[in-house]
Amino acid sequence: MSTFSGDPKAFDVDTFTGDIAGSCLCGNITVTIFNKPNLFKERNGHQCFCSNCRKFSGCSGSNNIVIGKDHVRVDDPRGPIHTLPTDDADDFYVLPLGIFPRIPAPEFELFSAHKHDWQAHNEGVKRYKYMSSSGEMG
C-alpha cells in the first residue's frame, strides 16, 4: 500500500507558536508568516470563487489570507522571482494558503454568488455575494 505525505492534520496546530513556513511547488521560494500566534486560534483567511481565482488556482476557488507585510518574509535564495506582485502603496500581501502545511479555517468567502451548485457552505463562514462591499448573502 502506498503512503502519501502532505496530510495537513500532521501539522499539529496545538504546537503552533506563531510562525509557519510554506513553499512553492518546486521549493525554491519560501514564504514565512511570523508573529501570528492566533493564526489557528481564530478564523483567518478567506475563500474566493471569482473567475480570476478559479483560473489562477485551476480549481473551483482559492484559499487566501490578507496579511500585513510586516508579518511576512519571502526567501528567494536562487532568484527565480523576476517580478514580485507588489504595489508599494499596499501594506499587505494576499497569500495563497495552499503553500502552507495547514490552512486555517476561513473567516469569510467572496463571490459566493459564483459558487457552483454542488459547492457546500461552510458553517460559520460569512458569505459575501461578490466583494465584501456587496453585502452578505443569507
Ligand SMILES: [Zn+2]
Ligand atoms: Zn477571487
